[in-house]
Amino acid sequence: MAELSWRDGATPVSAAFGEGYFGASDSLGEARHVFLGGNDLPARFRDGFHIAELGFGTGLNAVAAAHAWRESGTAGTLRITSFEAWPMAAEDMARALAPWPDLEPHARALVAAWAAGARRCELPGADAGGAVVIEVIEGDARLTLPRWPGRADAWFLDGFSPARNPELWEPGLIAEVAARSAPGATFATYSAAGAVRSALTAAGFTVERVRGFANKKHMTRGRLIPGSGVTGEPGVEGASP
Structure with a gap:
């Protein structure tokens, strides 16, 4: 389990990485700007849409996406798969x-x-029916992502900063992100580090540096170039339709 301290009584800080889980005073606004807006959501939502995330953390991004899905009124199922090496205790979450x-x-x-120990759960969807299915895969993403049979339509790249958590931004792992992306998949991240942008470009994504949230000058977003990344057929479970 992640060991935490609390900054100002409100922001969880990772003992392992020495960094807060939230990068702005308006953390929900940041999640919506960077990860939802950066992936053109909720405009792209459809039944079976699949979000994948590196770094589940507090679950804020997933819950914000679930709320956006419900508010959009989209019928059907939204899937969210997140990869997390340091799961948070339920009371901290x-x-x-x-x-x-x-x-x-x-x-x-x-x-x-x-709290019940489940790492797969279903949240309420739109009034028209359907649900949001969240699955968190625990362990080092460098080991777990290559074994994942799914294909994501959008990626939330939300590890701790590259300086603190370089493992989650390694070129090899970013290449696995591309390999497990559906055609037309997008990504968004708060990071605008040159090494991160280079790894994403090398993996086959277009890379666009755009305005960040609040006082952060830049963030990065992009889309998988046709013909890049996808190798072979995804497995049945977790695959986008």
């Missing part, structure tokens, strides 16, 4: 997600499942 009452129904369902 609940504390981290508590400031956002709009997210409470989704956060409550996630925390309850997490």
Whole structure:
């Protein structure tokens, strides 16, 4: 389990990486700007849309996506698969997600499942039916991602900063991200580091440096170049339709 301290009583800080899980005072606004907006969501939502994420952390990005899915009224199922090496304790997750009452129904369902030991759970979807299915795969992503049979339509690249957590930004792992992307897949990340952009370019993504959130000058987004990344057929479970 992740060992934490709390900055100002509200921001969880990783003892292993010496960095806060939230990079802005408006963390939900940042999640929406970087990861949802950076992937053109919710405009691209459709039944069976699959988000994959490096770094589950507090679960904020996943819960924000689930809320956006419900608010969009899209029928069917949204899938979110996240890769996390240092899972957070349920009580810490609940504390981290508590400031956002709009997210409470989704956060409550996630925390309850997490406390029960489940790493796959279903959150409520649109009133028209359907659901949001979240699965968290624990372990070093350099080992677990190559074994994942799915294909993502959008990637949230949200590890700790490359300076603190270089393993989650290695070119080899970014190449695995591309290899497990559906045609037309997109990515978004708060990082604008040159090494990160170079790894994404080498993996076959277009790379665009755009305005970051609040006081952060830049972030990065892009799309898989046709013919890049996808190798072979994905497995049945977790694959995008």
